[in-house]
Amino acid sequence: MDVFDTDQASKAAPASEDRYRLLVEAVTDYAIYMLDPQGRVMSWNRGAQRFKGYSDTEIIGQHFSRFYTDEDRASGLPARALRIAASEGRFEQEGWRVRKDGTLMWAHVVINPIRSDDGTLIGYAKIMRDLTERRAAQEALRQTEDRYRLLVEAVTDYAIYMLDPQGRVTSWNRGAQRFKGYSDTEIIGQHFSRFYTDEDRASGLPARALRIAASEGRFEQEGWRVRKDGTLMWAHVVIDPIRGDHGELVGFAKITRDITERRNAQLELEETRARFIQAQKMEAIGQLTGGVAHDFNNLLAVVLGNLSLARKRLPPDRKLKQLIENSIQAAERGATLTKRMLAFARRQELTTGPLDVPELVRGMADLLQRSIGPNIQVGTRFPLQLPLASADPNQLELALLNLAVNARDAMPQGGTITIAAQEERVGTSEIAGLAPGRYVQLSVTDTGEGMDERTLAQAVEPFFTTKGVGKGTGLGLSMVHGFAEQSGGRLLLRSTKGQGTTAELWLPVAEASGTRGGEPDPDVARSAAALRPMTVLVVDDDPLVLMNTSAMLEDLGHEVMEASSGEQALRILRRSGTIDLVITDQMMPGMTGLQLLEAIRSEHPRLPVILASGFSELPDSALTGLVRLSKPFEQAELMRALVMSLEPEGQVLPFRSKQG
Known part of the structure; x- marks a missing residue:
């Protein structure tokens, strides 16, 4: 190298050092300064002055331990930091540091050793950044997260918990424990599909719910869910996806509410409303039926009256007399139908009096047997003593005949009908619609096909029949129902599909005074x-x-x-x-x-x-x-x-x- 090149190199070195010094001194977002091997400050940049509050003339030559809190100095942290940096080549930490005015800042500190070419320790480079604002934001976020966690964990009316992307439970609040019955230690890590019924799991509902939530942003449903003890609850479920900063799926938020009581109340309300509408419909039909029966009664009165008068004036013609008798029988059948209609409408005229039920049944034995045919056996079962019932004998005979015919129709291949009676005492609210007191329970039991729940619920409705077209009016049971209630009693039907039917006619016990029903008034x-x-x-x-x-x-x-x-x-x-x-x-x-x-x-x-x-x-x-x-x-x-x-x-x- 010639003299010119040597001279240029010697001038370039100080210029390079000046540039590095100017660079460091110009930095204001970091405190960058040098310590001697004992920890005394040897240089000070603008960032250090800005963060710490000291000017270079105030701090150069001072020991860097003054930036530490009393607790850190007492624990020997400054010396330990230098020792670690010298031995391990680096010391890094976040912690509280003290400004000139005594206030604290949260600092990120890095200390590196500075060595000469031969490895001799000549000092330390210390770089510090003020993270107070970031730490405050992080602390605020942490506190917010803690508050949310405490809030979620304290909720008991909702099950609020998280799932990972595969559907495993990752958090569990008190509401979830209350509804589901699992503690957090029992359920965290388990798949949420265990809350679903076997049918829902078989249909793939849990996986489909997560798939819909992930693709559409929400899944909502009501359905049956299973508690730890195996019981069911009707739940309202919402599943929302949880996504990271870049939109990646990190899990699901699941909120479940037990609405079993609300559903039961709603169903009860709907059932009550349906019963009310049905009652209104029945009342309307009853009014219509009563009006039709009134007009029909008038027509039948004319027909029967005129036929009776005509029969008295007939010439001795057997064929003509037979025609009149057939007409009278037809009119009387129409009168029977009218009585059924009025019984349903609860408007028929009843002649109520003390009635010996076993005697009445025995008296109509031939009529019953002729009505139901020879392939059905009829048996009776009465106690030795039975109080008199209060009822209209003619209407009771008609009711029994209707029940027997219904039983016959339920046994097309034959069977057995048992007519029984016994005394029953009814307390307060024991049987809906019956006042407390003594009753004669007259029952007709068959061994026929029986009725399912739906048919049983509709059995006493007017015009409802399971018989073929032209084989039933649908007024038989409704007539018996109306007669029983008008008599102060009740018709109860008990039936199981395939196991026969029992129709119970509850009639009040007659008062001690009075003559037996059917006996002529003197x-x-x-x-x-x-x-x-x-x-x-x-x-x-x-x-x-x-x-x-x-x-x-x-x-x-x-x-x-x-x-x-x-x-x-x-x-x-x-x-x-x-x-x-x-x-x-x-x-x-x-x-x-x-x-x-x-x-x-x-x-x-x-x-x-x-x-x-x-x-x-x-x-x-x-x-x-x-x-x-x-x-x-x-x-x-x-x-x-x-x-x-x-x-x-x-x-x-x-x-x-x-x-x-």
């Missing part, structure tokens, strides 16, 4: 011959019924006056000279039969009145001492009502108008 046993010819006022808005009733009365030898309304009847009473008895329909527009009765009682209190109606929904106070004639009626029943309307002495006191 007052009714009077001979019709005792009746002298009377003047009878007949009131009915139906002209056919009016004409028919008048014809039957005239055939019995009585004089008849007719009125088509209550108002017209009162006008006739006020202007007529003599009227011995009034027969009035109940259901009339403008003025009902009871309203007419009240008007008659106020003006003519001793005038006998017969109320003709097929309805039983009449106030008891108005029926005291009142003779009633159930529609449809024949001449014999009309004669019986006339006899019952007589005074105890057997005399009919004529009514004289005030003008007469």
